[in-house]
Amino acid sequence: MLTIALVDRIGSGLWAAVSVLYFTYVSGLSVAQVGTLAATAGAIGIAGAPLGGRLADRFPLTRVLLAVQLLRALASLALLTTNDYALLLAFSAVGSLGDRAASVLTRLYATRVAGPDRVRYQAVHRTIANAGWALGGLVAATALALGTTTAYHWLLAGDALSFLASALLTLRCGEPPSASRTVTTSKTPAPATKPARANPWRDRTYLAYVGTETVLFLDDAVFKVGLPLWIAHAGNTPHGLAPLLLVLNNVMVVALQVPLARFGTTTTAARRLLLPLSAAFALGGIAMALSASDGTVTATLLLTASAAAFTLAEMLHAAISWELSVALAPVTAQGAYLGVHGLAQSAQRSIGPLAVTAAIATGPAGWTAFGAIIALTCLIQHRLVRERLTRTPLSVPPVTVSEH
Known part of the structure; x- marks a missing residue:
């Protein structure tokens, strides 16, 4: 799965670096059309995460x-195959749906395979994925130097081929063990009834936790939108710093x-990390x-110190x-x-750009408030999960379910 992460992210790096340029210069879309396409595809893609997770509880994860x-x-x-706006929007939406589903499925695979070592496994996975993303971006930058339509087409084709290679890999x-799915081929009759499956949509504590997570993921918007716009807006540093x-x-x-x-x-250590995470977000904003x-x-x-603080926050939050x-x-x-x-x-992909642009419009006070609000959310999450964890077994490894 780690090899798949590398191949997948190399392809994603190829496309992410040129997607806006492709739709602008190859497909001939206007700025408004590109923005609407990205926003619509992202909104539809939100459904990919719960859909992928639900399917993985019912069918073999690898399939x-x-x-x-x-x-x-x-x-x-x-x-x-097309430059038609409606079709480009539809195909982009399908791709976004698949991207969000794949993200959840790879995390679930790590959870089932690594068990108590899931955090370290995910850390290695994320490191390899970032390396692949950077490599894909470098290849894209080199190809863009050609400035031809053919170069753009090859980059998009490379993205597609990376997904095909990932599928083959x-x-x-091997299919990881799952406590949510039991496969049996023996002559032993299956139980007449199945236990009721927990429903996350009725779990208020978990939904509240997910709500706080949306805020903690805002570091992504800082690097993709906030820093470049702030550098351009402030005008006291070269644009090449971004x-x-x-x-x-x-x-x-x-x-x-x-x-x-x-x-x-x-789990106890992860909860404790919410306190230094709070400090990192506050320092980044200041x-x-x-x-x-x-x-x-x-x-x-x-700005370099702020980027380092928000990156530290990103890494701490990932582990938590x-x-x-x-x-x-x-x-x-x-x-x-x-x-x-x-x-x-x-959800952060939609909320994040609005949050950082609001901070930029407000000026220095806006960035201080931005960091403070996220820091406060860390403390809220720290308190929110405490009661749940005191009555939940900590770091429960996956239950192995035999397949006869």
Whole structure:
């Protein structure tokens, strides 16, 4: 599965770096059309997380992931066949649906395979994925130097081929044990009744937890939207600083995600990490606010410090989220619960740009408030999960279900 993560992310890096340019220069869409396409596809993609998780509780996980990878490949290839806006929107939406489903399914695979070591496994997985993303971005940047329609087509084709390769590699993966699905081929009659399956949509504590997670995922919007726009808006640092800060983010994740993950390998430890996470978010917001100073050198140093703080927050939150999202879920419905948890990251993709642009419009005070609100949310989550964890077995490993 780690090899699949590398191949998948190389392809995603190829496309993510050029998608807006492709729709603009190859498909001939206007700025408004590109924005509407991205927003609509993202909104539809939100359904992919719960849908993927629910299917994985009912069917073999590897087969569901195989189908999702093939769906993503077909969606990418379909984009090559047309410049019609309606069709581009439809194909992009299907691809987005597959992307969000694949994200949940790979997390669920790690949960079932790694058991108590799931946090370290996810850290390694994320490190490899970031390396693949960076490699794909470098290839895309090189291809864009050609500036031809053919180069754009090959990058999109490379994205589709990465999904096909991932699908083939998935066929080689063994099916992990699952407590939510029992397969039997013996002559022993199946039980007449099945136990009721836990429903995350009726679990108020888990839904509240997912709500706080949506806020904690806002670091993603900082790097994709906030930092570039703030640098352009403030005007006291060179615009070239924005991509360098993205490189810093990627390098820090590759170098430090695995070492930091060891501090969140138990549920109790993961909950404790919410306190330093709160401090990291607050410091990131304060440094961003202070970067509005007149001096270029001072502003550059403060923006770098802010990027480092938000990256630290990103890595800490990743370790916390991997553990708590599973520990708070019944073992017999992990797929459904992780699918609902996946809504947090999907929703952030819509809410995040609005939040950071509001902070930019408000000025330094807005960034201070931005960091403070997320820091407060960390403390709310810390208290929210306490009662649930005191009556839930901590770090319960997956139950092995034999298949006769």
